[in-house]
Amino acid sequence: MSNRFGVMTYESDIYVKRNWINLGDYVQSTAAKQFLGSVDSLIPRDHMNTYEGDAVKMIMNAWYMDIPENFPPAKSIDPLYVSVHINSTIVDAIFTPAAIAHFKKHEPIGCRDFYTRDLLISKGIDAYYSGCMTLTLGETYKRDNITNDVYFIDVMYDSMTIPELLRKPLRFGKRILNGRAFEFNHRNRVLNKYFHPDLIKNAKFETQIIPYISAQEGFKLADNFLKRLANAKLVVTSRIHTALPCLAMGTPVIFVNGGFKNKVDNCRFDGLFDFFNRIDVDAKGEATANFVFSGDKININTNIKNKDIHLDYARQLVEKCNVFAK
Structure with missing residues (x-):
């Protein structure tokens, strides 16, 4: 098991183009970061699928995601899914067979809201309501x-x-x-x-x-x-x-x-x-x-x-x- 850790970031051409981000995203990542003894890799949320670095563990609390076609993450990322939100606007795009298999591999999935919990359960994925990671700050x-x-x-x-x-x-x-x-x-x-x-x-x-x-x-x-x-x-x-x-x-x-x-x-x-x-x-x-x-x-x-x-x-x-x- 890896003793290296990654933290989710919000660096992407889509954000460069629109030229704004929500600081709340880095508040969420700060909540995850506080539990890690070190941060070895900063990994953009919307490009986790192309990560090619060393194996890392990641607390995966986030909104999934602005490029849903890029889910699931690379196999070198060992995830803890808590405080997950899957927005209703991308449901049709994110739930590919590969994404469902990935979630099932790492279940139970902790969800930030009842909507996401019920959605995952409807896809046959073991999910529960965890609340938001920012509650740990x-x-x-x-x-x-x-x-x-x-x-x-x-x-x-x-x-x-x-x-x-x-x-x-x-x-x-x-x-x-x-x-x-x-x-x-x-x-x-x-x-x-x-x-x-x-x-x-x-x-x-x-x-x-x-x-x-x-x-x-x-x-x-x-x-x-x-x-x-x-x-x-x-x-x-x-x-x-x-x-x-x-x-x-x-x-x-x-x-x-x-x-x-x-x-x-x-x-x-x-x-x-x-x-x-x-x-x-x-x-x-x-x-x-x-x-x-x-x-x-x-x-x-x-x-x-x-x-x-x-x-x-x-x-x-x-x-x-x-x-x-x-």
Whole structure:
């Protein structure tokens, strides 16, 4: 058995061409990396099939994949499949006989969401719900220097503003036709309903979507991102790979569940939503919260206590990854 380890990266011509990546992908790889004594190979997720280096073990937590035709990975990769997501958009392309045989060889497959678990089971593959590997990030990142920083990260990111839509004319045209062009008003309404104006004014607004970068830079940015989240006063987001690390690190977090109206997003969340303090937003922009807080609106002094439903899943992931990495 190999004592060398590989870590998944997001380097590919398809990302160079589109010139952006989701920092959340490197957050996921950082979660896997923390269990490994060394990292001997950085292996792009969408080109694992062409890997020709030494035999390596890899924790394979990821979305599979932007080039589904390139699955399964090379035989020199010994995988631990946990926190897997297979998106509904690539189901027809990824489940070749070779891919099914590969999954069956390495079953049981730990799945990040119920959708993926049920999909694999329907293909005759032994699968279970594992939760997300980012729930283990509290093993490395600690709340040891808490600040007054409040972060709003990609809140209702699919409800684009008019300037954002003008940069994407095809999407703008579709949203005029389907009545979604002015959904950015929903976001403003939600923020103003639940958060004190001073909190919004002084908060830091950020996005996980960044220009394309190398793997080395991706890991550096993810590390900095996680350190800031670990010591934040409060985080409000619609990104699971911001919200789940916050749960892991004990940072108060509110997940705003709104603006997701396509199958790419909707199949990713089943099994994760119950972990969060949530603000749920319906198609008309009406919002309700599944948690209570003192006062009319959330301010810098409001005490937000995270749920603890995720803890057992995190513990099991830590144990499984530690055994695999020995």
